[in-house]
Amino acid sequence: xxxxxxxxxxxxxxxxxxxxxxxxxxxxxxxxxxxxxxxxxxxxxxxxxxxxxxxxxxxxxxxxxxxxxxxxxxxxxxxxxxxxxxxxxxxxxxxxxxxxxxxxxxxxxxxxxxxxxxxxxxxxxxxxxxxxxxxxxxxxxxxxxxxxxxxxxxxxxxxxxxxxxxxxxxxxxxxxxxxxxxxxxxxxxxxxxxxxxxxxxxxxxxxxxxxxxxxxxxxxxxxxxxxxxxxxxxxxxxxxxxxxxxxxxxxxxxxxxxxxxxxxxxxxxxxxxxxxxxxxxxxxxxxxxxxxxxxxxxxxxxxxxxxxxxxxxxxxxxxxxxxxxxxxxxxxxxxxxxxxxxxxxxxxxxxxxxxxxxxxxxxxxxxxxxxxxxxxxxxxxxxxxxxxxxxxxxxxxxxxxxxxxxxxxxxxxxxxxxxxxxxxxxxxxxxxxxxxxxxxxxxxxxxxxxx
Numbered sequence: 001x002x003x004x005x006x007x008x009x010x011x012x013x014x015x016x017x018x019x020x021x022x023x024x025x026x027x028x029x030x031x032x033x034x035x036x037x038x039x040x041x042x043x044x045x046x047x048x049x050x051x052x053x054x055x056x057x058x059x060x061x062x063x064x065x066x067x068x069x070x071x072x073x074x075x076x077x078x079x080x081x082x083x084x085x086x087x088x089x090x091x092x093x094x095x096x097x098x099x100x101x102x103x104x105x106x107x108x109x110x111x112x113x114x115x116x117x118x119x120x121x122x123x124x125x126x127x128x129x130x131x132x133x134x135x136x137x138x139x140x141x142x143x144x145x146x147x148x149x150x151x152x153x154x155x156x157x158x159x160x161x162x163x164x165x166x167x168x169x170x171x172x173x174x175x176x177x178x179x180x181x182x183x184x185x186x187x188x189x190x191x192x193x194x195x196x197x198x199x200x201x202x203x204x205x206x207x208x209x210x211x212x213x214x215x216x217x218x219x220x221x222x223x224x225x226x227x228x229x230x231x232x233x234x235x236x237x238x239x240x241x242x243x244x245x246x247x248x249x250x251x252x253x254x255x256x257x258x259x260x261x262x263x264x265x266x267x268x269x270x271x272x273x274x275x276x277x278x279x280x281x282x283x284x285x286x287x288x289x290x291x292x293x294x295x296x297x298x299x300x301x302x303x304x305x306x307x308x309x310x311x312x313x314x315x316x317x318x319x320x321x322x323x324x325x326x327x328x329x330x331x332x333x334x335x336x337x338x339x340x341x342x343x344x345x346x347x348x349x350x351x352x353x354x355x356x357x358x359x360x361x362x363x364x365x366x367x368x369x370x371x372x373x374x375x376x377x378x379x380x381x382x383x384x385x386x387x388x389x390x391x392x393x394x395x396x397x398x399x400x401x402x403x404x405x406x407x408x409x410x411x412x413x414x415x416x417x418x419x420x421x422x423x424x425x426x427x428x429x430x431x432x433x434x435x436x437x438x439x440x441x442x443x444x445x446x447x448x449x450x451x
Contacts (some may be wrong), residue, residue, distance in 0.1 A: 007156065007173060010042065010045060011042065012035070012038040012039045012041070012042035013038055015038060015041045015045055016037065016038030016042075016107065019041050019197065020272065020361060022037075022041055022286065022375050023037045023038065026041070026069070026337075029069075030069055030070070030073075032073075033248065036073065039094060039097070040067070040069065040073035040139060042093070042094065042310075042372060043067070043073065043075050043093075043097060043098075045092050046063060046068055046075075046092065046093060046094070047067065047075055049052070050065070050075075050089070050092065052076065052087060052210075054088070054089075055073070055107060055108075057088070058079070058085055058088070059106065059108050060080070060106055060333075061079045061081045061084060061085055061106060061404075062077075062078075062079055062085065062098055062107055062108075062130070063078035063079055063080060063103045063106050063107045063110070063133065063136060064077075064078045064107060064133025064134075064136075064406065065077045065078065065133070066109050066133060066134055070152045070377050071439050072097070073097060073354060073422075074097050074098070074099055074312070075094075075097060075098045075099075076099055076100075076101055076261060077089065077098065077099070077100045077101070077104065078100075078101055078102075078103040078107075078133060079100050079101070079103065079106075079125070079132075079134060080102070080103060080104065080105065080106050081102075082100045082101070082153065083105045084103050085100045086100045091345055095136065096151055096260075100254065103136040104136060105136055105162050105163075105363040106397075107131065108134065109161075110131045110133075110136070110137070110138055110162055111125075111131055111401075113138050113160045113161050113162045113207050114126070114129045114130065114131050114138045114249075114277070115158075115347065116130045116160070117138060117140060117156050117157070117164060117165065117224060118158055119247070120152060120156040120159075121138070121140065121145075121146050121150065121152055121156055123144070123145050123146050127145075128140070128141055128145045129141070129147055131389060134360065135163075135286045136163065137162065137163040137164060137165060137212060137423070138160055138162055138164040138165075139164070139166070139167060140153065140156075140157065140164065140165070140166040140167075140168050141166075141167065141168070141169040142167065142168055142169065143169045144169060145169045145329070145369040146166075148166065148168065149359070153166055153388075155190065164205065165401050166365070170235050170387035171250060177416065178297050178298050178299050178312040178313050178314050179193070179297065179299070180299060180358075181193045181194050181208070181297060181299055181335065181336070181337035181358040182194050182243070182337060182339055182347065182358055183243065183273055183282075184242070184297065185242050185243060185247065185249045187281065187282050187283060187285070187441070188282060188283065188284045188286060188292070188295060188444060189212060189251075189282035189283075189315060189334065189444055190209070190212075190294075190295040190296055190297050190385055191208075191209050191210050191211045191212070191218055191295070191317070191361070191387035191389075191439070192209060192296050192297030192298070192299065192335030192336070192337065193207060193208065193209050193242065193252045193297055193337055194206060194207075194208065194209075194239070194242055194243070194313055194337035194339070194358070194382075195207045195209055195228065195240040195242065195251060195252070195337070195385070196207060196240065196241045196243070196244035196245075196348045197228050197229060197238055197239075197240050198238070198239070198240065198241075198244070199233040199234060199242075200233050200234065200235055200236050201233055202261045203233075204244055204348045205228070205348075205350065205382075206337065206338065206339070206348050206350025206351075206381075206382035207224050207225055207228035207240075207337075207347075207350075207382065207384045207385045207386075208222050208224065208335070208336050208337040208338070208378045208382065208383050208384060208385045208386035208387075208400070209222055209223075209224055209251075209337075209385065209386070209387075210222070210223040210225070210386060210387050210399035211223045211246070211270060211294070211296070211317060211387055211396050211399070211422065211440070212294040212317070212440040212443060213426075213437050213438065213440050214438055214440045215435045215436055215437055215438075216435060216436025216437075216438075217435075217436075219273070220279060220283070220350075220440070220443055220445070221252075221260075221272055221273055221274075221437070222251065222252050222267060222271075222272045222274070222442035223270070223271055223272075223383040223385070223399060224240075224252075224267050224269075224270050224272065224384075224385030224399065224421075225269065225385035225399055225400065225401060225420070226262045226263040226264075226267070226268045226269045226270045227268055227384065227401070228240075228384055228385055229254045229261055229268060229270045229272075230261050230262065230263035230270070232261055233409065234375045236247050236252065236255070237254050237256055238254040239252070239253045239254070239275060240252045240253070240272060242382060243264055243347075244348050245346045245347060245348060246346060249278075249281060250274075250275040250277070250278040250281070251272070251274065251275065251282070252272030252274055252275060252278070253272065253273060253275045253279055253369075254270065254272065255271065255272065255273055255386075256276060258432075258433045259432075260272070260273075260429060260433070261427070264373060265370075265371065265402065265420060266370075266371045266372040266401070266420045266421060266424050266425075267401060267420070267424070267425070267428050268399075268401040268420045269399065269428070269429065270401075271429055271437060274446070275338065279444060279446060280446065283443070283445050283446045284443060284445055285365075290442075291317040291442040291443060291445060292442065292443070292445075293317070293441065293442060294316070294349075294440045294441050294442055294443055294444075295314040295315065295316060296314065296315045296317055296335060296387045296389055296394070296396075297314060297315075297335050297360070298313050298314060298315050298333070298391075299312050299335060299358070299359035299360050299362045300312045300314060300359060300360065301357045301358075301359035302360065303361065303378070303409075304360060304361050304362060311440055315389065315391065315394050316394050316441075317394050317395075317396055317439070317441055318393060318395060318441055319394075319395055319396070319439065319441060320395055320396040320397065320422045320423055320426075320439050321390070321395045321396075321397055321423070322421075322423040323368065323372075323398075323421035323423045323424050324423075325348070326365065326368065326421070328364065328365055328367050328368070329364065329365060330364070330365045330387055330389075330390070331362060331363070331365075331391075332362065332363065332364075332365055332366055332377075332389065332397060333359040333361065333362040333377075333389055333390070333391045334360065334361060334362075334363075334374060334379065334386060334388045334400065334419075335359065335365075335386050335387055335388065335390070336358055336359070336361075336379055336380065336382065336383025336384075336386040337358045337381025337382060337383065337386065337412070338350045338351070338352035338356060338358055338379070338380040338381055338383040339352050339353045339356070339357075339358050339382060340353055340354050340356065342354075349380055350380070350382025351381035351382060351407070352380035352381055352382050352383075352407065353380060353406075353407025353408035355406055355408045355409040356380045356407070356408055356409055356410070358382075358383075361376075361377050361378055361379075361410070362377065362391065363375055363376040363377035364376045364377075366416060370418050372398060372401060372416050372418045372419055372420050372421055373388060373397055373398045373417055373418065373419040373420075373421055374417075374419075375388065375416065375417055375419065376413075376414060376415065376416055377415070377417060378406070378410035378412070378415050378417075379400055379403055379406075379415075379417045380406060382399050382409075383401075384399075384401065385400060386399065386400045388397060388419045389399065396422045396439055397419065397421065397422060398419030398420050398421045398422055399419060399420055399422070399425070399443075400417060400418075400419055401418050401420045402417070402418055403415070403416055403417025403418055404416050404417065422439060426438070430447055
């Protein structure tokens with residue numbers, strides 16, 4: 001019987017000992033103590049063999065299961081007839097946190113319908129056509145293998161024999177994962193990835209993308225540091241690239257009419273239009289629904305202890321904080337793409353020094369006495385232009401201008417660097433051009449973004 005086959009489930013304490021990261025996640029996410037987290041993980045370990053047994057012994061009743069963490073860590077079992085399954089699981093370990101809920105269609109019927117639907121659409125069951133156990137339905141995922149306007153789709157859904165719907169595989173709200181700042185040649189353009197800048201003398205320097213911005217017209221631009229394109233070795237019009245030594249992906253070009261760059265802190269900024277055709281590579285694909293968000297890359301490095309809990313990810317930018325409102329003592333984060341390649345590695349050396357890894361580090365605002373934002377965060381040559389932002393609510397603060405000298409690994413906990421405030425930059429460039437530049441919380445997209 002079910003009771004006998006799952007009676008060998010491991011004790012909660014044993015499971016918790018083997019899953020420290022999972023235990024930490026449950027404690028942080030759901031504010032439960034260690035014992036409760038252990039109980040939930042033990043129930044999770046039990047659920048897979050229990051599901052297999054219920055499907056085998058109750059094929060006409062069993063309809064799937066899931067763990068409701070928000071609802072108290074309850075294992076919820078769906079069934080077309082509640083009573084026999086409730087009796088079957090009444091003696092399993094932690095039965096007080098197992099409940100059976102009624103649904104209309106058994107899992108076997110839903111799975112068979114998904115297989116038929118997939119065949120009718122030349123798709124793959126389980127990948128393109130899936131069973132949503134919580135909704136007790138079949139779902140066709142559109143957008144790649146199955147087009148949303150496939151003429152066969154409506155009839156196939158009608159003929160499924162169970163509730164069946166279609167939805168995009170990727171919604172307009174999808175946020176892609178973070179990427180290594182050195183090797184991030186895929187859309188969308190985000191703050192915190194590498195920009196290589198050839199100089200007049202034939203050498204190549206490295207900087208970092210800051211934030212997406214847009215003009216009043218809706219045209220997309222990219223913000224980075226002005227000294228990346230303005231200075232003694234930058235008398236010619238500069239172009240920026242990602243991975244200059246290959247695959248050499250075009251990014252931005254210095255604007256000369258109007259001039260959209262300065263190199264005089266705190267006015268250390270360059271507002272870069274895209275090179276011809278480059279936005280095709282870096283823009284979000286157009287999808288139904290709201291415009292997708294603008295992002296900053298949060299890439300974990302070993303000297304960022306916060307990454308132990310959440311890992312690399314993208315942070316959606318929701319707006320900016322005016323320079324006058326930024327406060328000493330705030331905890332903030334910065335991403336940079338500085339790097340010195342290893343021997344034999346084909347990559348532009350930004351001067352970071354051996355052993356420094358590009359990515360995201362967090363620290364403290366120490367003041368605004370420099371006219372910008374002074375922080376206690378490690379940075380290296382090549383991080384210039386990179387974004388400073390709040391991790392909790394995605395507010396843009398500034399872009400890296402300059403700081404304490406240093407090369408190689410971050411070893412000075414008191415290292416200070418200074419960022420040009422985003423609000424200062426926008427006020428300045430708009431006063432000079434009248435083009436109505438704004439920090440972009442959406443895009444970039446092909447074609448203008450409506451105000």
